[in-house]
Amino acid sequence: MTTAKQGMYRAQGLAQTELAAIEQLARLCNSYEGLDLKINRETLRSRPHNEINDFLYYEQDVLVGFLGLFSFNPHEAEISGMVHPEYRRRGIFTTLFQAALEECQRRNTTRILLIVEHISASGQAFARTLNVAYDHSEYKMVLEEPRLPSSFDEHLLFREAQEEDIPALTRITALAFDLPEAGVNWYSKEVLANPARLYYVGVLKNVDVIGKLDVSLVGDKAFIYGFGVLPEYRGRGYGRQLLARTIQALFAMRKTQIALEVATVNENALSLYRSCGFKETGRYDYYVLSV
Numbered sequence: 001m002t003t004a005k006q007g008m009y010r011a012q013g014l015a016q017t018e019l020a021a022i023e024q025l026a027r028l029c030n031s032y033e034g035l036d037l038k039i040n041r042e043t044l045r046s047r048p049h050n051e052i053n054d055f056l057y058y059e060q061d062v063l064v065g066f067l068g069l070f071s072f073n074p075h076e077a078e079i080s081g082m083v084h085p086e087y088r089r090r091g092i093f094t095t096l097f098q099a100a101l102e103e104c105q106r107r108n109t110t111r112i113l114l115i116v117e118h119i120s121a122s123g124q125a126f127a128r129t130l131n132v133a134y135d136h137s138e139y140k141m142v143l144e145e146p147r148l149p150s151s152f153d154e155h156l157l158f159r160e161a162q163e164e165d166i167p168a169l170t171r172i173t174a175l176a177f178d179l180p181e182a183g184v185n186w187y188s189k190e191v192l193a194n195p196a197r198l199y200y201v202g203v204l205k206n207v208d209v210i211g212k213l214d215v216s217l218v219g220d221k222a223f224i225y226g227f228g229v230l231p232e233y234r235g236r237g238y239g240r241q242l243l244a245r246t247i248q249a250l251f252a253m254r255k256t257q258i259a260l261e262v263a264t265v266n267e268n269a270l271s272l273y274r275s276c277g278f279k280e281t282g283r284y285d286y287y288v289l290s291v
Contacts, residue, residue: 005058008065008095010103013049018056021063029082035117036140036282038080040070042196042216042223052103055096059087067096069103075183077104078286080115083122093126104291112291118283132287136263139270141278143258146251148244148276156238158245161199161212163189168209169199176228200249202242204233211242215250222250224260227269240272247276 011018022044026037047053057065067081079100083093104112114132116123152158161169166187174181192199196218202211210233214226224246229239250258262269264283 004061006060007058008099009056009058010052010099011047011054011056012052013047014044014054018054018063019044022056022066025063025066025082025084028084032085033120033122035120037082037117037120038115038140038284039066039068039082040080042218043070044068046194046196055081055099057083057092057096065092065096067093067100069100071107071109072186075109076111076113077107077109078113078115088122097130101291110291112289114287114289116285116287118285124285127285127287130287130289132289135286135288136265137283137285138261138263139280140259140261140282140284141273142281143247143277144279145277146247148247149241152241152245153237155205156210156241157203157205158242158249159201159203161192161201163192165199165201165209165212166192168201169212172209172212172228172230173226175231176226198249200242200246202229202238202245204238211238213242213246215246217255220255221257221259222255224258227260240276243272243276 014022022039023041026039029035030037044054053069053071055067056063064084064087065081067079070078070080072078079097081093081096101112113135114127114130116127118124118137166189169187170181170184173179173184187199191197196216198215198217200213200215201209204210211229212226213224213228216223216225224243227239227243229242247258260273260278261284262273264270
């Protein structure tokens with residue numbers, strides 16, 4: 001006889017049954033509060049099996065709480081999660097959060113960002129109980145009315161990234177997101193070959209790679225991220241061309257739902273995205289906690 005799962009579990013990789021339970025819980029929480037919780041579905045599907053990144057809470061074999069850790073550099077981790085509406089105010093998310101803090105301390109992670117959807121009353125209430133400071137906010141933007149150029153600058157070549165582009169991908173990412181170049185260590189030959197991801201570059205004739213953009217694919221959905229252009233080539237329309245060519249490529253692959261996120265104070269990026277037909281559909285607040 002199989003014993004029903006009860007309480008908190010630390011997961012090293014996620015089974016299909018766990019992924020399905022997380023998705024079901026997200027749908028329930030979204031419906032209850034009118035949210036679009038940020039749980040990074042594609043990342044959850046490719047979790048390594050030698051790391052603890054996910055914390056699950058069960059009540060008689062039913063998943064009622066979930067928290068995910070998302071580390072994009074060695075010293076920082078993002079946290080997002082949810083609790084079943086009928087099981088709130090029982091300390092479940094606090095239990096999950098404390099377990100995640102312990103894991104971050106074990107990894108020597110020094111900075112944690114708690115992600116809370118701006119309109120989530122329960123999430124904002126939890127953030128107020130912690131010793132956290134507001135850091136920044138990001139809009140989720142969805143492509144609703146595509147407005148793309150009819151022609152492109154022939155001096156800028158658009159193509160998928162190759163292994164020899166990894167140093168450029170690393171450098172541009174570090175400059176675009178104010179990261180130490182040594183910390184941008186996620187690009188590799190194996191990563192570029194992942195069929196669930198796309199990596200595009202803009203190559204200026206007689207120069208080299210001057211811009212890059214990453215895409216995550218799930219079904220007919222595409223999520224654009226990691227968009228950057230070298231500082232000395234900004235303001236010349238190259239970023240707009242790289243974005244527009246990416247949208248064209250995604251449409252050709254029948255990716256009909258295209259989204260991205262951008263800092264609410266980044267007026268230049270907001271103007272660019274709006275000009276291509278993206279519209280704000282949600283806002284996420286980031287709270288910082290030092291470990």
